[in-house]
Amino acid sequence: MVGTGAFLLMATACAGQDMPTSQPAGGVSTAPTGSVSTSPSASPSPGDPVVPQPTPNPPGKPRLTVPEGSTPVPPAKIDASALPAGFPREVWTSNGGTILDIRAQEGGCGHALGEAAEQAGDHVVVNLSETKAQTGQMCTMDIRYPVISVALAAPLDQRTVVLKTTPPK
Numbered sequence: 001m002v003g004t005g006a007f008l009l010m011a012t013a014c015a016g017q018d019m020p021t022s023q024p025a026g027g028v029s030t031a032p033t034g035s036v037s038t039s040p041s042a043s044p045s046p047g048d049p050v051v052p053q054p055t056p057n058p059p060g061k062p063r064l065t066v067p068e069g070s071t072p073v074p075p076a077k078i079d080a081s082a083l084p085a086g087f088p089r090e091v092w093t094s095n096g097g098t099i100l101d102i103r104a105q106e107g108g109c110g111h112a113l114g115e116a117a118e119q120a121g122d123h124v125v126v127n128l129s130e131t132k133a134q135t136g137q138m139c140t141m142d143i144r145y146p147v148i149s150v151a152l153a154a155p156l157d158q159r160t161v162v163l164k165t166t167p168p169k
Contacts, residue, residue, distance in 0.1 A: 063147050070094040070101050079123070079162040088145055089163070097155030102163070104148045106130050108139030110168065114150040123160040126150055132168040 070092035080089040088103035104112035110130035118125035128148075133139050 066092050066101055066147050067094050077160050079160055082164040091161050093156050098152050100150045101147050103145055104128050107143045109133035112146050112148050114148045116150050119153055123162050125162045127164050127166045129166040130168045
């Protein structure tokens with residue numbers, strides 16, 4: 001009985017202490033809900049932290065959002081009939097139509113890839129694939145939908161985007 005009382009006393013005392021909270025990988029933490037006010041400054045001071053500016057999505061590098069200023073390709077100009085059911089069917093253009101920003105699908109340890117396999121006068125064929133996980137590597141069982149960029153030799157203009165999948169690489 002004394003042992004149980006001592007255990008409960010110790011557990012209660014530990015529960016009242018502030019415990020450090022964990023942060024997601026990369027040191028990014030979520031801000032508490034509520035409003036945050038900042039005062040504008042004309043120019044950064046030498047001691048101010050450097051805030052990274054958004055950069056264009058280079059071809060082959062996935063991201064979660066569509067690059068700012070991208071233009072959606074009309075659904076009538078997207079041929080996604082070769083894609084599996086449930087695969088995203090969203091395409092945008094950027095950089096004057098020379099970059100296709102495509103919502104892809106990846107999972108676990110894989111990363112989405114895209115390649116302009118054919119660029120004809122009336123259509124562009126884009127092969128979508130995923131990197132293959134290394135043998136013996138443990139991977140999560142999740143599905144993500146990043147935006148990947150594929151460079152074109154000439155602006156898309158009125159050409160149709162044909163989306164296909166290829167085996168993992």
